[in-house]
Amino acid sequence: MNHDKMINISTKRGFLWPSFEIYLGVSGFTDYGPLGAILKNNIMQLWRKQYIAGEGFYEIESPTVTPEEVLKASGHVDNFTDPMTQCEGCKDVYRADHVIEEVTDLEVEGMTNAELDKIVKKHKVNCPNCRDKLSEIWNYNLMFKTNIGAKGNKTGYMRPETAQGIFIQFKRLSRFFKNKLPFGVVQLGKAYRNEISPRQGVIRLREFTQAEAEIFVDPKDKSHPMFNSIADEKLVLNSQATQIEEKDPITITAKEALDKGIVANEVLIYQIYLANKFLNEIGIPKEALRFRQHLPNEMAHYAIDCWDVEVDTDRYGWVEIIGIVDRGEYDLKSHSKYSNKELDLFISYDSPKTVSKTIIKPNMAKFGPSFKQNAPKVKGFLESVTDDNIEAIKLSIKEKGKYISNIDGEKFEILEEYLKFEDIEEEVSGEKITPHVIEPSFGIDRILYSVLLHSFHVSDSENDKDYFKLVNSIAPIQIGVFPLMNKEELNEIAIKITSNLRNSGFRVDYDTSGTIGKRYARSAEIGVPIAITVDYDTLEDNTVTIRNRDTEKQERVKLNDLNEIVEKYFN
């Protein structure tokens, strides 16, 4: 693990480049060079393989420009805007609302900046650090704002996460999945956050790529059909308890973690397991990973449980690369409220339930004369009261002979003779529920960085070289084809091999420049797993050598068998 050397080579060889460089660059943005772009796509394709092919989830793609309403409902418009203030003396920057609440004990949430400014003046709120004067308050919004349409009167934002695009399609999605839980929907794409001061290269970007899955589950059933198959898998967990007690993370099986209540439910553990599996497969070793549970105070208020996957880095310490959250019903409820649409699901019971309950039957002969024009209103009220309230009404009438209802501020006296209680048995075939959402959210850029960092082999001797020991499944270039010398008769065969392999779908680099040794070294550096060399023997007996990047061993094979051997090697 060596950040500096790794970044040096990855920049030099076309993995990661600074964006807008000839115009001096802008921090918080990165370009993926020719190899970086392939690598990123390969990682995303493997992700799709695991979650779409493996788990049966479906992918959707929604716009990155998002109208304000959506992000209002999600909470981003309000919670992503921080009122900031700066001390004119020591230049420290603070959250204005935090400073004010601390000093004045006032509840200032939802106030405008002008109102906050007034409070600052009135209560003489000064810098908590050096007591100097505070500047006028300004808003810092972490979302990129834009206007939609020529008139520019519709506000939009670049989405700060891909998840919302899934939540707001819930009605169509649940129909697509035939109204059956659980189902999973994924989205891979760009998201945007206008960070105040991004300074950690590709770790903290203003425009980044997420791969998120939203798994909709029955709140009463968070079991997972495959849980038994992973019950004995060991996980390294840094739970709330181990963090609070400042102990080392514990190694524990999935089953134990569930039984001891360390992880909230099976689906969540299964997702932790899957994340771990994915990272191992793309070349991040187990030892470099750990799972950290959010502490109660850092968890979003609606979250039921939340785990970060963290990767070890030499430059930035433990870095969060994946978040796995049980978001409960928060998102669907919130969008339902703001959009006024029913974002729920009717779940049929295995067999219809017979429910015995008490209903109220109004005696309309008495109702009309007593309540006159208000009769329908009172009737409606009585029909809509919940089971608990029926008991209260029943009790009140039994004890006092009447019940005084309060309907929209108007009081109505309901006497015993106005109604009848009837015990009935009702057949209920199911119920409407708001699904809970389990969300694994992957930061693709950070994962790519981790892959590069942990694949990077730092030379340990004179003969050794620094190179990317990328696993076969994601190496941007899979095969180098090199004529031993830059000679027409060798090149001819090498070109033919190259085009054959390319036609079979392999990413091949054909290279004649420099000495063969130099070409091996160069291709190893960018992680090409194997090199095929055409030499003078090839002209005699139709054989070539296949050289393994890591062992440096060469094997001579027949040209006729080449395709088959290579296929086997990569699949």
Next chain:
RNA sequence: GCGGCUGUAGUAUAGUCUGGUUAGUACUUGGGCCUUCCAAGCCUACAGCCCGGGUUCAAAUCCCGGCAGCCGCACCA
């Protein structure tokens, strides 16, 4: 957003303090020679003073501003 340090070809650097030849070197990259198997050798070519302004006869060098990188603070629903 604040403070400190830094910015010379693709990479690593010399030169900057003390202004003054055509900005030097190594590796890399392109072309060529060579029966050359983890960056060999030889010939050859390309390529640089972060950007803008100021001071000066003259600025890579001094001054101011900006941008970017690193470190610390703040921020990171």
